[in-house]
Amino acid sequence: xxxxxxxxxxxxxxxxYAIQVAExxxxxxxxxxxxxxxxxxxxxxxxxxxMGLVIIxxxxxxxxxxxKVMIRAHGEPPETYHTALKNNIxxxxxxxxxxxxxxxxVRYGYEDMIARSGQIVIYGKExxxxxxxxxxxxxxxxxxxxxxxxxxxxxxxxxxxxxxxxTKSVDEFRNIVQKIESRMRAVNPxxxxxxxxxxxxxxxVSNRSGLLKEFASNHEVIIFVSGLKSSNGIVLYQVCKDxxxxxxxxSGKGEIRKQWLEGYHTVGVCGxxxxxMWLMEAVGQEIRxxxxxxxxx
Numbered sequence: 546x547x548x549x550x551x552x553x554x555x556x557x558x559x560x561x562y563a564i565q566v567a568e569x570x571x572x573x574x575x576x577x578x579x580x581x582x583x584x585x586x587x588x589x590x591x592x593x594x595x596m597g598l599v600i601i602x603x604x605x606x607x608x609x610x611x612x613k614v615m616i617r618a619h620g621e622p623p624e625t626y627h628t629a630l631k632n633n634i635x636x637x638x639x640x641x642x643x644x645x646x647x648x649x650x651v652r653y654g655y656e657d658m659i660a661r662s663g664q665i666v667i668y669g670k671e672x673x674x675x676x677x678x679x680x681x682x683x684x685x686x687x688x689x690x691x692x693x694x695x696x697x698x699x700x701x702x703x704x705x706x707x708x709x710x711x712t713k714s715v716d717e718f719r720n721i722v723q724k725i726e727s728r729m730r731a732v733n734p735x736x737x738x739x740x741x742x743x744x745x746x747x748x749x750v751s752n753r754s755g756l757l758k759e760f761a762s763n764h765e766v767i768i769f770v771s772g773l774k775s776s777n778g779i780v781l782y783q784v785c786k787d788x789x790x791x792x793x794x795x796s797g798k799g800e801i802r803k804q805w806l807e808g809y810h811t812v813g814v815c816g817x818x819x820x821x822m823w824l825m826e827a828v829g830q831e832i833r834x835x836x837x838x839x840x841x842x
Contacts, residue, residue, distance in 0.1 A: 622681020
């Protein structure tokens with residue numbers, strides 16, 4: 546059996562940077578607090594925990610004083626920085642630069658919408674860490690939509706500035722843009738609509754879709770490795786599944802079932818932007834061992 550690890554899968558540069566920052570700090574001090582999971586992959590989080598990383602929530606953070614706390618790639622709302630200043634917390638900021646730029650764009654857009662009695666709309670997942678950081682730039686007033694079914698939250702008679710969570714699909718975002726524009730023109734047929742949108746989807750993430758489609762079509766079986774909390778992982782898994790029905794989602798090597806592999810000769814292993822390469826390699830090795838065991842029995 547030929548088992549191939551997708552060279553284009555694995556951490557995006559924002560996650561790579563955050564983990565490098567954490568590893569460097571842990572090597573020096575042996576302990577570091579991190580506000581939320583550093584990456585949506587339990588295996589990688591557990592590896593860093595063994596090095597001394599301590600995952601905390603917002604309640605924990607508000608009660609800390611005189612220590613170091615890391616901000617992960619997803620970014621944070623302004624209130625986090627205010628709390629840090631008040632409690633003498635040294636923030637090690639590993640926010641992805643793409644996310645930081647988007648936060649700034651949302652903040653400027655919000656100021657413009659206040660002046661125009663308009664609305665900030667964010668296409669993303671309500672409660673997602675990145676979306677929380679974006680919403681914080683608007684004092685919590687941004688409208689978060691996940692699909693067209695959330696359009697009842699929007700007043701289409703008023704100006705709109707639309708932004709996207711960086712890990713969403715480009716095609717889905719453009720579809721949302723077209724649907725909002727159509728709704729606004731329908732309710733404002735006699736005037737020019739005031740609608741602007743910012744395509745803030747990360748191309749390093751969105752370009753994975755095309756590469757994964759090709760990878761999935763070139764193998765008989767696809768094992769997609771991702772943490773179940775990864776929004777990006779669920780999207781990219783479905784991309785593979787749509788191309789190759791023999792696509793299976795696992796979070797680790799212990800979830801592989803030998804019946805998935807029986808009768809096939811080529812298996813591809815790929816993953817999300819939150820999936821470490823070492824984990825995909827471990828899954829690939831497990832597949833080889835399962836195949837070897839089947840061949841000898």
